[in-house]
Amino acid sequence: AQTVTQSQPEMSVQEAETVTLSCTYDTSENNYYLFWYKQPPSRQMILVIRQEAYKQQNATENRFSVNFQKAAKSFSLKISDSQLGDTAMYFCAFSGANSKLTFGKGITLSVRP
Amino acid sequence: DVKVTQSSRYLVKRTGEKVFLECVQDMDHENMFWYRQDPGLGLRLIYFSYDVKMKEKGDIPEGYSVSREKKERFSLILESASTNQTSMYLCASSLSTGRLIYEQYFGPGTRLTVT
Numbered sequence: 001a002q003t004v005t006q007s008q009p010e011m012s013v014q015e016a017e018t019v020t021l022s023c024t025y026d027t028s029e030n031n032y033y034l035f036w037y038k039q040p041p042s043r044q045m046i047l048v049i050r051q052e053a054y055k056q057q058n059a060t061e062n063r064f065s066v067n068f069q070k071a072a073k074s075f076s077l078k079i080s081d082s083q084l085g086d087t088a089m090y091f092c093a094f095s096g097a098n099s100k101l102t103f104g105k106g107i108t109l110s111v112r113p
Numbered sequence: 114d115v116k117v118t119q120s121s122r123y124l125v126k127r128t129g130e131k132v133f134l135e136c137v138q139d140m141d142h143e144n145m146f147w148y149r150q151d152p153g154l155g156l157r158l159i160y161f162s163y164d165v166k167m168k169e170k171g172d173i174p175e176g177y178s179v180s181r182e183k184k185e186r187f188s189l190i191l192e193s194a195s196t197n198q199t200s201m202y203l204c205a206s207s208l209s210t211g212r213l214i215y216e217q218y219f220g221p222g223t224r225l226t227v228t
Contacts, residue, residue, distance in 0.1 A: 035216055045203065045219040077157075091155065097215040099144075099163065100171070105155035 002027045004094050006104035013082045014112050020067075021077045021107055023092030033095040034068065036077045039106075040088040048090070051075065079109075087111045116140070117220040119204050125226045132191040134223050136204030144209055145187035146217065147171075147179060150201040162187055163209070194227045201225075 003026045013019035025034070036048040051059045051068050058066050063083075067076045079086055092104040120135035136145065146161040148154075149169075158171030160179040169181050176198060180188045189200055201224050205217040 031213070033213055033215070037219075044221045045205075047216045048220075050216055097213065099209065099214055099218055100158060100161065101146075101214055103156040105153065 002029075002094050002096055002098070002102045004092055004102050004104040006107050008107050009105075010110070011111045012112060013079075015082055015084060017082055018080045019077060019082055019095075019109065021079070021090055021092075021109065023075045023077070024067055025073050025075065025094045025102075027073070027094065027096055029096045032097075034066075034075045035093040035095070035101070036064070036066070036075075036089075037091045037093060037103075038088045039091065040065055040085075044084045045091070049077065082111045084111050084113060117204060117218050119202075119220040119223050121223050122221060122226050123226075126191075126194050127226065127228055128195060130191075130194050130227075132194050132225065132227075134189040134191075134202055134204075134225070136189070136206075136220055137185050137189045137217070138187075138206035139185065140218070141184065141207065142206035142208055142218075144207045144214060145181065146205040146207075147177075147187065147189045148203045148205065149173070150203055151221070156203065159189065163196055183187070194225075196227050199225060199227045 005024045032053045034051045038048045039045045063080045089106045091106045094102045117138045147159045148156040162168045162181040178190045204220040206216045207217040
């Protein structure tokens, strides 16, 4: 079974600085997707970024980028120029051949003004 | 934009009551999911459905059942609510690419309190 590990329960960053959220996963599959989701306080969960395992190039979406290390099974999220609106819980998720998403336990990110 | 809606944002029920949580999506997605979210435990999959009238157990199906009579609607049923089912319930839908689930779109959640 796949597992997704987010080892840091909380992080804090100063506005305008860069922060990296870490995620590791365990799988024997070769073809899969990885996701980062954001859940702002009392608001809906939304997709931040997606990475296909067969793509070597790291995905980017504006201020959000990933560092995908397939051999190391690592999938970290970098948030550049942090904004107050980035304050949220962030979940790393894995999609594999069992047709389910497996989520990590999440990390609470606080952006300080 | 994909829209996933849930019937209630907040719900308070008594122990032993039968509880229905409804979820509707408007993007013709074949897959639908029910999760519960608890502090420190992340999201745990209760049930999912990959087609009308089809369902599969997730990681924590005990005490729950589901119904999917129409493609756009997926219901979660607590047959006899208990206090340990107090939680945030999230519904999601997605497309597939083969057996892989593409990104999921989530509803706003239902915060259920069982007293």
